[in-house]
Amino acid sequence: MADQLAIGSRRGLKPALPLLLPAYLWLTVAIFLPLSAMVFFSFMTDLPLAGKEWSFTLGNYAAFFSQSLYSTLLFASLRLGLEVTLWCVVIGYPAAYVLAKVLKGRSREAIFLLVILPFWSNGLVRIFSWAMVLREGGILDTALNAVLPFKINIDLMYSYPAVIIGLVHSYVPYMVLTCYLTLQAIDDSLIEAGRSLGASRRQVLWRVIIPLSMPGLIAGSALIFVPVVGSFMEPRILGGRTGTFYGTVIEDQFVAVFNWPLGAALSFILLAVVLIILALAAPVLRRAG
Amino acid sequence: MAGVQVANVSRSFGAHKALDNVSIDFADGGFYALLGPSGSGKTTLLRQIAGFDFPDAGRIAIGGESVERVPVEKRRIGMVFQNYALFPNMSVADNVAFGLSVRGEPKATIATEVQRALDLVQLGKLGGRKPHQLSGGQRQRVALARAIVTKPRVLLLDEPLGALDKALRVDMQIELKRIQREIGITTIFVTHDQEEALTMSDRIGILRDGRLVQEGPPEEIYDRPQSEFAATFLGDANIFRGDATGSGIKLPDGTTIAASTGASVPAGAKASCAVRPERIRISTGAAKPDPANANMLTGQVSKRIFAGNNSTYFVDRDGQTLKVIVQNTGAERLAEGQPVVLSWSPDSTVLIAAA
Numbered sequence: 001m002a003d004q005l006a007i008g009s010r011r012g013l014k015p016a017l018p019l020l021l022p023a024y025l026w027l028t029v030a031i032f033l034p035l036s037a038m039v040f041f042s043f044m045t046d047l048p049l050a051g052k053e054w055s056f057t058l059g060n061y062a063a064f065f066s067q068s069l070y071s072t073l074l075f076a077s078l079r080l081g082l083e084v085t086l087w088c089v090v091i092g093y094p095a096a097y098v099l100a101k102v103l104k105g106r107s108r109e110a111i112f113l114l115v116i117l118p119f120w121s122n123g124l125v126r127i128f129s130w131a132m133v134l135r136e137g138g139i140l141d142t143a144l145n146a147v148l149p150f151k152i153n154i155d156l157m158y159s160y161p162a163v164i165i166g167l168v169h170s171y172v173p174y175m176v177l178t179c180y181l182t183l184q185a186i187d188d189s190l191i192e193a194g195r196s197l198g199a200s201r202r203q204v205l206w207r208v209i210i211p212l213s214m215p216g217l218i219a220g221s222a223l224i225f226v227p228v229v230g231s232f233m234e235p236r237i238l239g240g241r242t243g244t245f246y247g248t249v250i251e252d253q254f255v256a257v258f259n260w261p262l263g264a265a266l267s268f269i270l271l272a273v274v275l276i277i278l279a280l281a282a283p284v285l286r287r288a289g
Numbered sequence: 290m291a292g293v294q295v296a297n298v299s300r301s302f303g304a305h306k307a308l309d310n311v312s313i314d315f316a317d318g319g320f321y322a323l324l325g326p327s328g329s330g331k332t333t334l335l336r337q338i339a340g341f342d343f344p345d346a347g348r349i350a351i352g353g354e355s356v357e358r359v360p361v362e363k364r365r366i367g368m369v370f371q372n373y374a375l376f377p378n379m380s381v382a383d384n385v386a387f388g389l390s391v392r393g394e395p396k397a398t399i400a401t402e403v404q405r406a407l408d409l410v411q412l413g414k415l416g417g418r419k420p421h422q423l424s425g426g427q428r429q430r431v432a433l434a435r436a437i438v439t440k441p442r443v444l445l446l447d448e449p450l451g452a453l454d455k456a457l458r459v460d461m462q463i464e465l466k467r468i469q470r471e472i473g474i475t476t477i478f479v480t481h482d483q484e485e486a487l488t489m490s491d492r493i494g495i496l497r498d499g500r501l502v503q504e505g506p507p508e509e510i511y512d513r514p515q516s517e518f519a520a521t522f523l524g525d526a527n528i529f530r531g532d533a534t535g536s537g538i539k540l541p542d543g544t545t546i547a548a549s550t551g552a553s554v555p556a557g558a559k560a561s562c563a564v565r566p567e568r569i570r571i572s573t574g575a576a577k578p579d580p581a582n583a584n585m586l587t588g589q590v591s592k593r594i595f596a597g598n599n600s601t602y603f604v605d606r607d608g609q610t611l612k613v614i615v616q617n618t619g620a621e622r623l624a625e626g627q628p629v630v631l632s633w634s635p636d637s638t639v640l641i642a643a644a
């Protein structure tokens with residue numbers, strides 16, 4: 001019986017092979033090859049370009065541990081990732097709740113479009129628009145001073161809050177979408193059942209709705225946390241001098257200093273740290289959900 | 290425990306009247322079935338009582354106090370939903386404990402109450418399971434335990450047995466009735482199934498297009514329906530239409546049918562008569578006048594359906610097909626095409642005024 005099943009499934013795979021082949025080819029070319037090239041680079045002393053001398057070394061990885069700057073920046077980036085993820089939860093989850101459970105029909109479509117819009121606009125355009133809003137004498141400063149009776153100086157540009165604002169704006173749609181999908185799947189009768197059992201709206205939210213939307217919150221957080229830790233565009237443009245993070249240092253190695261091996265090694269260290277964090281968080285989050 | 294009074298309640302969705310001036314008095318401790326075709330407003334009425342939705346007009350009182358301004362969670366009702374609505378992320382015991390725990394009861398009290406409720410629905414050993422590990426009937430019992438553990442004043446059930454197969458359904462009907470008697474809770478039970486309504490409830494209300502058609506004990510509705518709809522919706526009925534004579538009706542072909550129960554209709558007005566299939570006697574041969582079975586018609590058997598303990602005969606007569614149910618007493622069965630005489634008593638004939 002087991003044999004037959006095995007044969008059956010093998011027979012099932014064969015016709016599927018031509019269909020799977022393009023996908024695997026694409027994965028090999030687009031992800032596996034460049035990535036292994038980077039792994040290779042990370043163990044080299046120099047780029048093998050223009051006939052330069054090079055040899056294998058562990059020095060690029062050692063650099064991370066010998067200079068405290070890198071680990072300090074890594075911690076700053078992890079903190080940035082955590083803060084941005086938290087803000088995305090705080091802003092994105094209520095928005096998703098309203099979209100999924102309160103709005104109906106036309107107004108839902110309209111709000112949905114507003115949420116998705118940042119996705120469709122170019123990242124640079126988005127960041128420079130924030131620069132115009134946040135700088136001294138910019139839109140926010142002018143508007144607030146026009147309304148308030150006293151003079152205040154709003155210059156958020158080139159500061160940590162500016163980086164947070166820019167990143168949250170870029171990434172909050174992920175949280176809204178993943179949470180919207182899980183909230184949508186929660187049957188309204190569960191909410192009514194909770195209320196009929198004597199729970200207030202708030203109790204139903206904390207005991208029924210939020211636990212049931214955990215998968216969406218976790219997926220959204222992972223989708224946001226990982227790229228934010230390695231982000232460089234927002235910190236550089238909106239953070240200015242204060243915007244030096246782990247991601248910007250990596251970018252420097254590739255674009256400015258031209259030390260690809262060090263950049264690659266730093267990237268893989270980041271990847272390892274992020275994977276460890278996700279692995280440690282997984283059981284805790286699973287229990288919460 | 291408390292009764293529920295629904296007085297002149299109306300609820301519209303746009304131009305559609307889902308409830309139209311409905312008044313029902315649900316007695317304290319009674320088992321009340323709401324019966325009606327799909328879309329007749331049964332769920333809508335239940336939702337008004339629960340407080341999930343609010344009437345446009347009319348008044349609802351629970352235990353004599355108006356609940357107009359009382360939110361769902363303060364109405365102290367228990368509800369069992371058609372899809373059970375168990376919390377999928379919680380164990381069976383946590384589902385049942387939910388109502389007590391949001392109230393802030395001490396842990397020890399919760400544990401004993403939950404165990405008692407689970408024992409009551411005979412699921413004492415399954416407290417640790419998740420809802421998706423239960424069968425349909427078990428889920429339904431968990432939903433019931435969850436609804437009654439908080440000691441609500443009223444239990445609302447929206448077609449709770451709808452998804453179960455026939456055998457399990459009958460088991461659950463008996464169990465539900467047992468539990469209801471044991472805790473003596475006012476119960477309002479929505480169902481599609483007329484047999485379920487007849488066997489389980491003290492009183493039945495029939496809804497149609499948002500209006501209450503008739504309301505009363507099952508025997509009364511079955512024996513004295515006040516409309517053709519009530520007669521045919523609750524049980525089977527043969528309907529004759531004609532002109533009232535004062536003591537019955539006269540059919541268009543001149544035959545008279547005597548009726549001694551039902552409405553009184555002035556002679557000459559349009560009226561109909563309803564006769565239950567099991568009240569009609571079917572015989573072959575010449576018609577003998579019999580004062581006890583004064584109503585007599587002749588016809589021809591067009592079809593017979595054998596159902597074990599009884600047979601249903603379809604008898605054609607003057608363009609109308611009549612239904613007759615005969616107990617299986619071992620007597621000779623009638624063949625299709627055979628001419629027959631149908632007779633029944635005026636006491637079994639209900640006179641109904643034309644709508």
Ligand SMILES: Nc1ncnc2c1ncn2[C@@H]1O[C@H](COP(=O)(O)OP(=O)(O)OP(=O)(O)O)[C@@H](O)[C@H]1O
Pocket residue numbers: 302305306307325326327328329330331332333334481
């Ligand atoms: N929220 C709503 N919005 C618009 N129309 C509604 C709403 N709820 C119910 N209705 C309408 O009101 C009528 C009564 O609905 P209701 O759900 O009470 O029927 P029901 O008797 O429970 O039917 P069923 O036996 O199929 O459950 C239906 O025509 C339905 O379409």
Ligand SMILES: [Mg+2]
Pocket residue numbers: 331332333447
């Ligand atoms: Mg319904």
